[in-house]
């Protein structure tokens with residue numbers, strides 16, 4: 752079955768193609784059907800993922816998968832959250848966002864620097880699907896005082912994993928892809944999709 756992925760991120764596309772191939776899903780990029788970007792006007796990760804999935808499904812006339820993710824910092828009452836990609840400004844780079852977060856937490860004690868990444872991953876059979884599959888996962892950590900490591904992207908150089916005594920940017924790509932918020936949400940979605948036949952949603956608890 753063909754499914755469209757509502758992102759133009761080559762890394763996410765490759766990862767999902769590999770994971771969904773054994774389930775006989777052929778994952779196609781949204782760019783194959785439209786160049787149009789949709790405004791992420793939702794107030795939660797799930798809402799924004801649904802907006803992107805419905806937009807891609809409408810353009811491709813195919814089932815669609817979309818994710819939305821970000822970092823929540825407890826000392827900032829959950830900010831930057833859904834605004835993670837545009838925390839410093841609308842056109843901010845990863846470095847701009849990371850430096851703004853370090854500056855905001857300059858006077859925050861180590862014990863109060865707890866944070867988590869959150870990922871919402873959704874699947875819709877059609878643009879108007881009233882029973883989308885919705886998966887959400889988190890990855891707990893703390894905000895370090897300075898950048899360490901060169902792997903990953905975004906806030907990874909300051910996302911400190913206390914049990915490993917490493918930042919997310921110091922993990923290998925394989926290790927990150929085993930434990931990250933996105934990897935965990937994807938495993939949940941795969942479990943739901945394994946229970947799917949093309950016309951139905953047979954979800955546990957339904």
Ligand code: IMP
Pocket residue numbers: 818819820821822835836848868903904905906907931
């Ligand atoms: P999007 O869901 O692709 O729009 O990503 C949202 C933003 O959240 C990214 O631009 C990053 O700033 C941040 N983010 C989400 N996941 C990660 C991650 O795994 N590492 C670092 N930053 C992340």
